[in-house]
Amino acid sequence: MTRTDRAVAEDLDRTDPLAAYRDRFLTPEPGLVYLDGNSLGRLPVTTAQRLTEAVTEQWGRGLIRSWEHWIELSQSIGDEIAAGIVEADPGEVVVSDSTTVNLYKLAAAALDARPGRRVLLTDDDNFPTDSYVFQGLAAARGLELRVIETDLDEGLSIEAVRAALNSDVALASFSHVAYRSGAIADLATVTGLAHDVGALVLWDLSHSGGSIPVPLRSSGADLAVGCTYKYLCGGPGAPAFLYVRRDLQDELRQPIWGWFGQRDQFAMAGAYDAAPGLTRFLVGTPPVLSMIGVGEGVRVVADAGIDALRVKGQALTSYLIELADEWLTPLGFRLASPRDAERRGSHVTLHHPDAWRICRGLIERCDVVPDFRTPDRLRLGPAPLTASYADVWDGLDRLRRLVESGAHESYPTQRARVT
Numbered sequence: 001m002t003r004t005d006r007a008v009a010e011d012l013d014r015t016d017p018l019a020a021y022r023d024r025f026l027t028p029e030p031g032l033v034y035l036d037g038n039s040l041g042r043l044p045v046t047t048a049q050r051l052t053e054a055v056t057e058q059w060g061r062g063l064i065r066s067w068e069h070w071i072e073l074s075q076s077i078g079d080e081i082a083a084g085i086v087e088a089d090p091g092e093v094v095v096s097d098s099t100t101v102n103l104y105k106l107a108a109a110a111l112d113a114r115p116g117r118r119v120l121l122t123d124d125d126n127f128p129t130d131s132y133v134f135q136g137l138a139a140a141r142g143l144e145l146r147v148i149e150t151d152l153d154e155g156l157s158i159e160a161v162r163a164a165l166n167s168d169v170a171l172a173s174f175s176h177v178a179y180r181s182g183a184i185a186d187l188a189t190v191t192g193l194a195h196d197v198g199a200l201v202l203w204d205l206s207h208s209g210g211s212i213p214v215p216l217r218s219s220g221a222d223l224a225v226g227c228t229y230k231y232l233c234g235g236p237g238a239p240a241f242l243y244v245r246r247d248l249q250d251e252l253r254q255p256i257w258g259w260f261g262q263r264d265q266f267a268m269a270g271a272y273d274a275a276p277g278l279t280r281f282l283v284g285t286p287p288v289l290s291m292i293g294v295g296e297g298v299r300v301v302a303d304a305g306i307d308a309l310r311v312k313g314q315a316l317t318s319y320l321i322e323l324a325d326e327w328l329t330p331l332g333f334r335l336a337s338p339r340d341a342e343r344r345g346s347h348v349t350l351h352h353p354d355a356w357r358i359c360r361g362l363i364e365r366c367d368v369v370p371d372f373r374t375p376d377r378l379r380l381g382p383a384p385l386t387a388s389y390a391d392v393w394d395g396l397d398r399l400r401r402l403v404e405s406g407a408h409e410s411y412p413t414q415r416a417r418v419t
Helices: 006-014 019-024 045-059 063-070 073-084 099-112 128-141 158-164 187-196 277-281 288-304 306-327 355-365 389-405
Strands: 093-095 119-123 144-148 169-175 200-204 223-226 241-244 348-351 371-373 377-380
Touching: 006 306, 006 389, 019 288, 045 063, 045 288, 073 093, 073 241, 073 277, 073 288, 093 277, 099 128, 099 169, 099 200, 099 223, 099 241, 099 277, 119 128, 119 158, 128 144, 128 169, 144 158, 158 169, 158 187, 169 187, 187 200, 241 277, 288 306, 306 348, 306 389, 355 371, 355 377, 355 389
Parallel strands: 119 144, 119 169, 169 200, 200 223
Antiparallel strands: 093 241, 223 241, 348 377, 371 377
8 A cells, every 4th residue: 555545534534523514514415525614614514504593592582692602702712712823811811803803903003102103014915914014104104014035835024024124123023824825934033033122913814723723822912813614614604803912002092983993882982982901992883693693613623622623634634735745746736835843834835827717617617616816826625624635635646637637728728716
């Protein structure tokens, strides 16, 4: 038996300590290979049950009375994220708004906390919504947006960050795991370099929260935002989370003043008075049904354990790369992620000049779901909680057969709106 035999994947699945967690998620149609868990996580079985109960009982029967236990969902689920997903203390994480809105709130608050400094620092491979928010803030405030050039395959360079930092920088913001390549940034070192020049740091955890350890407390990280519908399986468009280190909470004043961030909100006072602590970073009424979905996803991920998920994520992606080297490199593919598993999150990206048509062929002809990212990259995300080694083998086997046959060439080169 060689390493490329399917029996190897079957043996790995038999000894996988997380294999039983697959049964805690809704099973898609037979034969589907889902390799896009880094973009939208699968549906936990308990989420469907809890949402049905929330709709029929809490909303249907309880009506407005249910706000007595809905009112603290943002904080209670945030504490669960702090305890089981990222390294943080109770009262430092809250679920609120979208990732983009949370990013804006924290970035604006951080810039206000460093008056006189005129630079916002990021890199050119940060997620586009982050870049757009920073462009808007810089334009509105007359700031310099300083952008580091980043290798699309290897990720953020410590040397480039060090060279770009000086006493003019108010805020530096980067992604912990690069959305395109999966490259992991050195969160602790970058945070320390920024602190050396007196800057605050804001991390985007959207591709790390729920897949790899996130050392917020031990690194001294200031601020962070994260997505809940990828590895945390909270559901499409589920509200995001934000982190503010405890000693900064009363110093920072976020820009969107809403009644959930108001001290004694039901006093209905005419003047805004920011609540103490993390509550001041809330804004308006939370989307209760979506919050319930987030809570269920967080619980199943936390139950599996981040350390165990990290071990399996490294093993799955290393196995994927091993098969890609053997089967796909001769077909014109190139690895576009770090080869070192310590430097890679839980997805792998492959470059191919015809990646878009290959992606469509996999989805429409082969029952394999990856996604596409520019330029010419096929992104494969076997989420460690829900993907098997057999999924990886089957997905790459179907991929090589598609390209060997040339069947992908029948698809149009023009990209669709959703990629």
